[in-house]
Amino acid sequence: MNSALIVGVVASSIMSGTSLLYATLGEIFGERAGIVNLGLEGVMLIGAAGGFAATAMTGSPYLGIAAAALAGAAINLIFAYVVIARHANQLAAGLSLMFFGIGLSALIGRPFVGTLIAGLPRLSVPGLDPDGIGARLVSYDALVYLGAPVALFAWWLVFRTRWGLGLRTVGESPAAAFAAGLNPQRLQYQALTLAGALGGVAGAHISVALTLTWAEGMTAGRGFIAIALVIFAKWNPLWAIAGALLFGGAEGLQLQLQAAGADVSPFIMNMTPYLLTLLVLIAWGWSRGSAAPAALGRNFVGVE
Amino acid sequence: MQRDGSTLWDCASARAKAFALIAAVALGVFATLLIAAGKDPLKAYLDTLTYVFGNAYGFSELLVRMIPLMLTAVAAAAPARIGLINVGAEGQLYMGAWLATAGALALSNQPAFVLLPLLTVLGFVGGGVWALIAGALRALKLVNETISTLLLNYIAPLIVSYSIFGPWRSPESSSYPQSPAFAEAARLPTFFHSRVHLGVVFALVCLILYWLVMTRTRFGLEMRAIGGNPEAARRLGIPTIRYILIVMFAAGGAAGLAGMAEVAAIQGRLVAELSPGYGFIGFLVAWLAGTSASGIVTMSFLFALISSVGDILQITQGVPYAVVNILMAVILFVVLGRRPVGRAAR
Numbered sequence: 001m002n003s004a005l006i007v008g009v010v011a012s013s014i015m016s017g018t019s020l021l022y023a024t025l026g027e028i029f030g031e032r033a034g035i036v037n038l039g040l041e042g043v044m045l046i047g048a049a050g051g052f053a054a055t056a057m058t059g060s061p062y063l064g065i066a067a068a069a070l071a072g073a074a075i076n077l078i079f080a081y082v083v084i085a086r087h088a089n090q091l092a093a094g095l096s097l098m099f100f101g102i103g104l105s106a107l108i109g110r111p112f113v114g115t116l117i118a119g120l121p122r123l124s125v126p127g128l129d130p131d132g133i134g135a136r137l138v139s140y141d142a143l144v145y146l147g148a149p150v151a152l153f154a155w156w157l158v159f160r161t162r163w164g165l166g167l168r169t170v171g172e173s174p175a176a177a178f179a180a181g182l183n184p185q186r187l188q189y190q191a192l193t194l195a196g197a198l199g200g201v202a203g204a205h206i207s208v209a210l211t212l213t214w215a216e217g218m219t220a221g222r223g224f225i226a227i228a229l230v231i232f233a234k235w236n237p238l239w240a241i242a243g244a245l246l247f248g249g250a251e252g253l254q255l256q257l258q259a260a261g262a263d264v265s266p267f268i269m270n271m272t273p274y275l276l277t278l279l280v281l282i283a284w285g286w287s288r289g290s291a292a293p294a295a296l297g298r299n300f301v302g303v304e
Numbered sequence: 305m306q307r308d309g310s311t312l313w314d315c316a317s318a319r320a321k322a323f324a325l326i327a328a329v330a331l332g333v334f335a336t337l338l339i340a341a342g343k344d345p346l347k348a349y350l351d352t353l354t355y356v357f358g359n360a361y362g363f364s365e366l367l368v369r370m371i372p373l374m375l376t377a378v379a380a381a382a383p384a385r386i387g388l389i390n391v392g393a394e395g396q397l398y399m400g401a402w403l404a405t406a407g408a409l410a411l412s413n414q415p416a417f418v419l420l421p422l423l424t425v426l427g428f429v430g431g432g433v434w435a436l437i438a439g440a441l442r443a444l445k446l447v448n449e450t451i452s453t454l455l456l457n458y459i460a461p462l463i464v465s466y467s468i469f470g471p472w473r474s475p476e477s478s479s480y481p482q483s484p485a486f487a488e489a490a491r492l493p494t495f496f497h498s499r500v501h502l503g504v505v506f507a508l509v510c511l512i513l514y515w516l517v518m519t520r521t522r523f524g525l526e527m528r529a530i531g532g533n534p535e536a537a538r539r540l541g542i543p544t545i546r547y548i549l550i551v552m553f554a555a556g557g558a559a560g561l562a563g564m565a566e567v568a569a570i571q572g573r574l575v576a577e578l579s580p581g582y583g584f585i586g587f588l589v590a591w592l593a594g595t596s597a598s599g600i601v602t603m604s605f606l607f608a609l610i611s612s613v614g615d616i617l618q619i620t621q622g623v624p625y626a627v628v629n630i631l632m633a634v635i636l637f638v639v640l641g642r643r644p645v646g647r648a649a650r
Contacts, residue, residue: 038391038454078637088640091389091450092591095584096636103629107341110624216626221458228451267466274458278447285446 007137008256009249016255017248018144019044019205023226024233024240025154026198031230032158033191034171034295038094039079040199041223042101047072047203049105049112052214056112061120064208065143065201072200073193075101080192084185087299102217109214120209141209143201147241154237167191171293174300184300202226221274228277231284235293250276326642330635337630343621351616356609364498366608368570372397372579373604374507375562376586378514379435379555381595383449385518386530386544386551392438392453393559394583395460396431400560401567402464403430405483405574408490408567409472416489423490423568424506424561431560432553434460439552443545449552457583465576472574483574492569503565510558515597527551559583580611580625588636607632 023044030037037043050071055064079097082088120141128135158164167187169177174184206222207214225247233239254269335345355362376393383390404427411419434456442449467483468474474484492502518524530537530544538544562582567574585607593599614628 038450082637082640086641089591091391092588092636093640095391095587096633096640099584099588099629099636100633103627103631103633104337106624106626107337107630110341110627216624221455224451224454224458228455231451265466265470267462267469271459271462274455278452278455281447281451282441285441285444 004133005256005260007133008259009252011136011140011252012255013245013249013252014140014144015210015248016251017244017246018147019202019210020222020226020229020247021147021151021202021240021244022143022198022205023202023223024229024244025151025237026195026202027226027230028154028158028233028235028237028240029167029191029198030195031296032164032167032171032235032293033188034174034293034298034300035080035083035188035192036090036094036227036297037076037079037097037192037195038091038224038227039076039097039101040094040195040226041219041221042098042105043072043075043196043199044203044206044219044223044226045101045105045217046075046108047200048207048218049109049203049214050200051204052115052117052207053108053112055117055119055208056115059118061118061208062142065120065204068200068204068208069197070200072198072203073196075104076192076196076199077189080189083299084188084192090297090299098223106216109216112214115214117208117212119212120205143205143209147244151237151241158237163187163190168293170300171295173295178300188300199223225273225277228281231292232277232280247273247276322642326635326638329638330631333634334631338617338623338627341623343617343623348613348617348621351620352609352613355616356612360496361498364496364500366605366612367504368499368501369608369611370601370604371501371503371507371565372562372582373586373589373607374600375503375510375558375565376583377589377593377600377604378507378510379431379559379583380587380590381593381597381600382514382527382551382555382558384531384590384595385524386527386547387534388439388442388548388552389450390435390438390453390552390555391450391587392435392456392556392583393562393586394579394581395453395457396434396556396559397563397566397579397583398460398464399434399563400427400431400557401563401574401578402460402467403427403560404564405467405472405486405567408486409483412487412490414489419487419490420492420502420568423564427560427564427568428557429560431563432555432557435552435556435559436549439549439556442552443548461576461578464574464578468574468576474573481576485573486568490568491572492565494569499570501565501569503561503569506561506565510561511597511600518597559586581629585611585632588632592636592639610635 023040027037027040047068051064051068054067055061079093082093083090122139122141125135125139166182170184170187177184203219206219229243232243250272254272258266338345356366357363376397379393379396380390404423407423407426438449438452438456441447441452469481472483473481494501526542527547529542530547534544566578589600589603589607593603610631611628614625617623618625
């Protein structure tokens with residue numbers, strides 16, 4: 001491997017890892033509150049389509065990202081209502097949200113098929129030739145730079161604040177949280193709103209910073225990889241950084257090998273993120289150290 | 305249903321009211337979104353009705369679409385009865401199609417009475433083994449089957465694409481890669497001068513078997529025991545691991561049959577875009593049907609009808625087919641939101 005290839009792999013790992021990181025952080029908030037959202041894929045698609053459409057119409061990628069966050073939060077609230085207020089089955093509601101996202105993003109994105117946008121600008125690093133190899137290694141868009149701080153903030157929020165303690169209590173035992181004077185349902189709504197916004201940003205990073213085009217179903221299962229990454233990260237936002245980089249790395253390596261004309265079928269290489277996810281989950285299964293919130297997937301029906 | 309003394313008629317009319325309400329809300333929300341996008345929903349609904357019920361061919365196409373939905377719904381329903389969540393019928397369908405294609409290409413000179421039973425078995429095994437991976441990982445308590453079946457869904461179509469872009473690529477197809485056409489003997493027979501194929505028999509046999517096993521056999525009773533309380537079932541001496549493996553294999557097999565029928569009857573060759581998400585829709589069909597065999601038939605009919613709306617929208621108004629997913633999702637949200645609070649948490 002020459003240095004250009006290594007730089008390419010690192011740079012594209014970080015780029016593809018960023019959207020996984022935001023999506024994983026969002027799902028961690030939801031699952032810490034005891035709610036599995038299989039609709040993350042749909043939320044990301046709506047973020048990707050909404051963010052792209054807003055960017056194309058306003059010309060500002062930052063407005064696009066903001067629109068994606070709002071759209072993601074709004075869509076996730078439908079899921080939140082059905083699951084929290086109506087006690088619906090979380091898996092069925094999540095898959096419904098996925099379908100909703102697939103459909104709505106196709107409708108939103110339709111007028112923008114073939115449109116090209118300038119996209120989220122890479123921030124220039126002072127003292128570096130913007131076209132040189134050094135700049136390729138360290139110059140990214142704002143969302144990439146924000147990734148690690150956001151993860152750190154999420155960790156602080158979950159593990160070092162009163163709100164986070166409440167959130168984790170709800171995830172372990174909503175009844176205990178209720179008995180302690182907390183409002184489990186309100187905390188769950190808050191967590192899912194946050195999760196939706198992060199999922200929207202994750203989707204928008206793909207369309208507004210990475211591909212710069214819209215295509216139907218462009219998230220290609222990253223929502224499900226992010227759900228698996230939550231297990232990989234053991235519900236800890238800091239571990240999510242490592243997970244996102246590892247899986248971004250699998251994608252990045254595959255992209256760079258393809259670009260370098262490696263003699264492997266692209267379809268075989270495209271399998272690596274999914275296979276890697278499965279292998280990691282198997283390895284975690286062996287180690288038995290489950291850190292899953294105890295009430296994950298169960299509905300809090302209230303205390304009479 | 306009528307244990308509380310209400311008559312059959314009360315029950316039926318309450319159901320009809322609920323059904324009408326769900327349909328009205330879902331069609332209304334979908335129509336609003338389409339109007340916002342500058343499309344004509346009323347025309348789409350009417351076009352769909354005239355297309356589907358206007359002549360025998362349109363109706364037969366509805367039946368064609370019901371076949372994979374019924375089979376993938378069985379694939380989701382049977383594991384649900386032992387408390388497993390199989391969201392992987394999509395991948396299982398692709399693997400059934402893939403293995404059946406392998407058989408059809410390798411043995412193309414065999415007569416139909418050899419080939420067709422063989423392809424059926426291969427389709428079943430292809431889907432079954434794919435589901436068995438998830439089942440085994442679950443039985444060994446390594447990976448939750450929900451997440452593994454979801455991930456396997458993304459791998460199976462890549463195996464299909466690899467094969468048709470690589471070793472199985474037909475020499476005649478240059479721009480649109482696909483496998484060589486199946487021999488005439490490897491094609492499933494069709495009925496009534498339509499595309500309705502032998503798969504409809506597979507689907508009905510699977511549904512009847514599913515119903516018989518669940519209601520009339522010791523196996524079904526023990527499945528229900530596991531689904532009701534796995535710990536109690538284990539203490540009773542029911543071999544839960546064996547049940548997980550057998551049920552997942554059989555369920556994946558049903559989805560694999562759907563894939564085999566798609567290649568052997570509809571396409572006549574292996575192509576990349578085999579399924580517009582039949583496996584996922586099948587999961588929702590099974591869920592809405594409460595995993596009952598008769599409910600699966602009704603719900604498959606309904607969802608086949610809805611997906612015809614998608615076709616019509618695409619053909620007559622240039623709306624992407626995927627948009628019809630909104631209609632399905634809204635129906636599900638209304639159903640999920642309507643369930644009496646407290647009873648729904650299954």
